[in-house]
Amino acid sequence: MRSLLSVANVLGRLLMIFGIAYLMPIVCAVVYRDGTLLTFVVSLGACLIAGGALTLSTRGYQAELKARDGFILVALAWTLTAAIATVPLILHEQLSFTDAFFETMSGMTTTGATVMVGLDTVAPTINLWRHELNWLGGMGIIVLAVAILPMLGVGGMQLFRAEVPGPIKDARLTARIADTAAVLWSVYFVITLACALSLRLAGMGWFDAICHAFSALSLGGFSTRDASVGAFDSPLIEGVLIFFMVVAALNFATHFTVWRERSFRPYWRDAEVKGVLSVLLVSCLGCAVYLWLGEVYASFWTALRHVSFNLVSIATDCGFVSTDYALWPTFVPFWMLFLSALTASSGSTGGGIKMIRTLILVRQSSRELTRLLHPALAAPVTVGGMAVPNRVVVAILGFIFLYFMSIVAMTFLLIFGGLDFISAFSAVIACINNMGPGLGQVGPAANYAGLTDYDLWVLSFTMLLGRLEVFSLLILLTPMFWRK
Amino acid sequence: MRSLLSVANVLGRLLMIFGIAYLMPIVCAVVYRDGTLLTFVVSLGACLIAGGALTLSTRGYQAELKARDGFILVALAWTLTAAIATVPLILHEQLSFTDAFFETMSGMTTTGATVMVGLDTVAPTINLWRHELNWLGGMGIIVLAVAILPMLGVGGMQLFRAEVPGPIKDARLTARIADTAAVLWSVYFVITLACALSLRLAGMGWFDAICHAFSALSLGGFSTRDASVGAFDSPLIEGVLIFFMVVAALNFATHFTVWRERSFRPYWRDAEVKGVLSVLLVSCLGCAVYLWLGEVYASFWTALRHVSFNLVSIATDCGFVSTDYALWPTFVPFWMLFLSALTASSGSTGGGIKMIRTLILVRQSSRELTRLLHPALAAPVTVGGMAVPNRVVVAILGFIFLYFMSIVAMTFLLIFGGLDFISAFSAVIACINNMGPGLGQVGPAANYAGLTDYDLWVLSFTMLLGRLEVFSLLILLTPMFWRK
Ligand SMILES: [K+]
Ligand SMILES: [K+]
Numbered sequence: 001m002r003s004l005l006s007v008a009n010v011l012g013r014l015l016m017i018f019g020i021a022y023l024m025p026i027v028c029a030v031v032y033r034d035g036t037l038l039t040f041v042v043s044l045g046a047c048l049i050a051g052g053a054l055t056l057s058t059r060g061y062q063a064e065l066k067a068r069d070g071f072i073l074v075a076l077a078w079t080l081t082a083a084i085a086t087v088p089l090i091l092h093e094q095l096s097f098t099d100a101f102f103e104t105m106s107g108m109t110t111t112g113a114t115v116m117v118g119l120d121t122v123a124p125t126i127n128l129w130r131h132e133l134n135w136l137g138g139m140g141i142i143v144l145a146v147a148i149l150p151m152l153g154v155g156g157m158q159l160f161r162a163e164v165p166g167p168i169k170d171a172r173l174t175a176r177i178a179d180t181a182a183v184l185w186s187v188y189f190v191i192t193l194a195c196a197l198s199l200r201l202a203g204m205g206w207f208d209a210i211c212h213a214f215s216a217l218s219l220g221g222f223s224t225r226d227a228s229v230g231a232f233d234s235p236l237i238e239g240v241l242i243f244f245m246v247v248a249a250l251n252f253a254t255h256f257t258v259w260r261e262r263s264f265r266p267y268w269r270d271a272e273v274k275g276v277l278s279v280l281l282v283s284c285l286g287c288a289v290y291l292w293l294g295e296v297y298a299s300f301w302t303a304l305r306h307v308s309f310n311l312v313s314i315a316t317d318c319g320f321v322s323t324d325y326a327l328w329p330t331f332v333p334f335w336m337l338f339l340s341a342l343t344a345s346s347g348s349t350g351g352g353i354k355m356i357r358t359l360i361l362v363r364q365s366s367r368e369l370t371r372l373l374h375p376a377l378a379a380p381v382t383v384g385g386m387a388v389p390n391r392v393v394v395a396i397l398g399f400i401f402l403y404f405m406s407i408v409a410m411t412f413l414l415i416f417g418g419l420d421f422i423s424a425f426s427a428v429i430a431c432i433n434n435m436g437p438g439l440g441q442v443g444p445a446a447n448y449a450g451l452t453d454y455d456l457w458v459l460s461f462t463m464l465l466g467r468l469e470v471f472s473l474l475i476l477l478t479p480m481f482w483r484k
Numbered sequence: 485m486r487s488l489l490s491v492a493n494v495l496g497r498l499l500m501i502f503g504i505a506y507l508m509p510i511v512c513a514v515v516y517r518d519g520t521l522l523t524f525v526v527s528l529g530a531c532l533i534a535g536g537a538l539t540l541s542t543r544g545y546q547a548e549l550k551a552r553d554g555f556i557l558v559a560l561a562w563t564l565t566a567a568i569a570t571v572p573l574i575l576h577e578q579l580s581f582t583d584a585f586f587e588t589m590s591g592m593t594t595t596g597a598t599v600m601v602g603l604d605t606v607a608p609t610i611n612l613w614r615h616e617l618n619w620l621g622g623m624g625i626i627v628l629a630v631a632i633l634p635m636l637g638v639g640g641m642q643l644f645r646a647e648v649p650g651p652i653k654d655a656r657l658t659a660r661i662a663d664t665a666a667v668l669w670s671v672y673f674v675i676t677l678a679c680a681l682s683l684r685l686a687g688m689g690w691f692d693a694i695c696h697a698f699s700a701l702s703l704g705g706f707s708t709r710d711a712s713v714g715a716f717d718s719p720l721i722e723g724v725l726i727f728f729m730v731v732a733a734l735n736f737a738t739h740f741t742v743w744r745e746r747s748f749r750p751y752w753r754d755a756e757v758k759g760v761l762s763v764l765l766v767s768c769l770g771c772a773v774y775l776w777l778g779e780v781y782a783s784f785w786t787a788l789r790h791v792s793f794n795l796v797s798i799a800t801d802c803g804f805v806s807t808d809y810a811l812w813p814t815f816v817p818f819w820m821l822f823l824s825a826l827t828a829s830s831g832s833t834g835g836g837i838k839m840i841r842t843l844i845l846v847r848q849s850s851r852e853l854t855r856l857l858h859p860a861l862a863a864p865v866t867v868g869g870m871a872v873p874n875r876v877v878v879a880i881l882g883f884i885f886l887y888f889m890s891i892v893a894m895t896f897l898l899i900f901g902g903l904d905f906i907s908a909f910s911a912v913i914a915c916i917n918n919m920g921p922g923l924g925q926v927g928p929a930a931n932y933a934g935l936t937d938y939d940l941w942v943l944s945f946t947m948l949l950g951r952l953e954v955f956s957l958l959i960l961l962t963p964m965f966w967r968k
Binding site for chain 2: 068329330331334335338361364365366368369370372373390393394395397398400401402404405408411412415416418419420421422471474475478480481
């Protein structure tokens, strides 16, 4: 109980810091005079009051947090910020709390699934708010993936503790997290700036360029248009976005090392980079040929253009869409759905099981087969020349099992509620991978507006489950966790 | 190469022994005068000639087989017997080789998926042949599961070596297998007899009673009617079949122990028995209530009758059908599909990952969660009071991963060929679990006749993959296996 109050104290301060997020929309409301100024000022007030009340009422309980409290902190940090971020959507767009919470949770987890229609005509500040949530969510994920989850020992990610750039190992926990975060956030910020600039040069207006840079770098995938990136119909814009989506799907620690060493060699040394690039390259070419031979597109280059954008977008878990790929022969959309589970790197803003785990699982499988034949010859699994300890392999296998079981369980919850199988299954995949569009009723040409409140709550939970790498959230649901 | 020839020699002898299988249909053809006598005499001849030629041409290569040869032997034993068993279907029913091979492979792996229509009017001997293949397949599986796979070390099943009843451990390999097999086969034979008798008493004719006893005990699920067990429309017959399907879904070694000890306590000691019974009981009651509340059936008892029969049949991987359950609300058929993957016991004639692995995985997951919180407290996984060694847990996790990946890969092969997702996915689940009916185009009211040759070959492979517990077949596809 005492430690819960300490967590609440931290959360209160976090909410007050989150207040900074309202400054950008307030400026935007002033500039665009779109009638949202009062809404965002009131929302800021609500955020500060909530945060302040929480901090003050628990001010006797400031204490260094234990690792165990980290699980509660992380889950509540996402849930509370998403909850408080609903205020502008409820006030100005008259969304129900369920719809608004789905939208903000989708933003903060960088899923990018939306229940809002008529995005093209909504007040610009509301759109900016959605995109900013994507971008802030991305910041949260980077520090989560690189600094917090490894400390909690979730799903074999301790493997990467050594890779964290920056400060010395013996520093105090919070200081270490803060320093690491600051380094990675500056990388994230600079690349976002570069993306916005490139999009502007490629022909977008400043507003759209900034919004889409936010949702590209965070791999969130929100758009200011109902038709997503398809609305711009520009190969140049698509090309720029492909580039930055791939950048965002790589480990930001690697980007930092590249910048510090002034050399591209760190990319070459990173086993995940090779994995991501080869998976994307082979899949794009293969699917383009498949669509071209299947006469979906008359020209190979048109096929390649549409496949490249949509496949890269789905595989990296961004979720931008430029055409209704659900109309393509079934194989391609399902292949894209499959890639969304495994393509993004660890330490990126993408979701799913992450490329490093994919690589380890592939090598572990072939090692298991070797062991059946020649028990003595089965060498340890290596990735990038580094031997992976056996307990990490076991943790990853355990992770992948729970990940699969979560997909099964969530799909059952949805079809239990009456949703058809394809919509349910693809929505769960899209949400657990923090990707965005599914198929069927939640396909690329539609959105999540048609679902029931029950469905939206199940999927909000699924997004958080994916974002917190399954274990960190599931553990809160065990009786053991709450036992003294 | 030398060892391949030794394997061929064993296979030749196996084919000649398989000739015995033709005696029952030959007697049947004489009794029923259904015009199939010549067909089966010729088929017997073909079988003996093929087997004889294989044995004679490799007679210089008789040698004790090494464990490694076991993988080739097992895969080819199923493939060759299925291939030779096609002869009567091709001669008398004019099936193509693809269709006939799918049918016999489906029989021998006890999958029970069928491409034949008009079963009600086909020559009785042809139906008997199909059901006998189910029954012989079941015999093969029992010895495979209890004696051969554990020896090959596949998927953590070495856990159960200690449970194998019968002879002494130091006996020669082949002698041990033969003794174990003889013991279990007599149990299998006696229970089949009891089932046939009970079906006769419940109102079936002798012919149907024998055929359905064959396909119930093997959990093969072939029927002499297009409408499967629904054609008899008898609650009594359904009740008898439910009982025997559950019996067949338990470990035959446990049945043997019960018989030897003259006591039901071995069931009580077997952790899998409790697992199977509770999963079936809870699911039947839950789904019956769901259908009743959903007003699919006006009376709870009618709902319970139809749910019990079809759910037990699908969950145990038998595959009999009494009504078109694909018309029920989506949740129920998908739940049945899910259960088909995990319900049957090891050492039974069912398929899927087996209850023992399910139990270990569930306990391993909760242990992983414990380990995150209290590393020191994480006790080893136990099943039935027995600690499961860590390497077994790892092998099982590896198994489940390859099992999932096989489902993904096979589904992609089918949708690549143009099949719709639900038919493809459910057909793969139905075939890899050796269960039978899927959904969509291959649903309970339809069968596999509408699929292309390509689909049928993919699914024939999938059935064998499931039957040989994935690893034992996949290993043959690695270059390493064939390296000197
Ligand atoms: K996304
Ligand atoms: K079956």
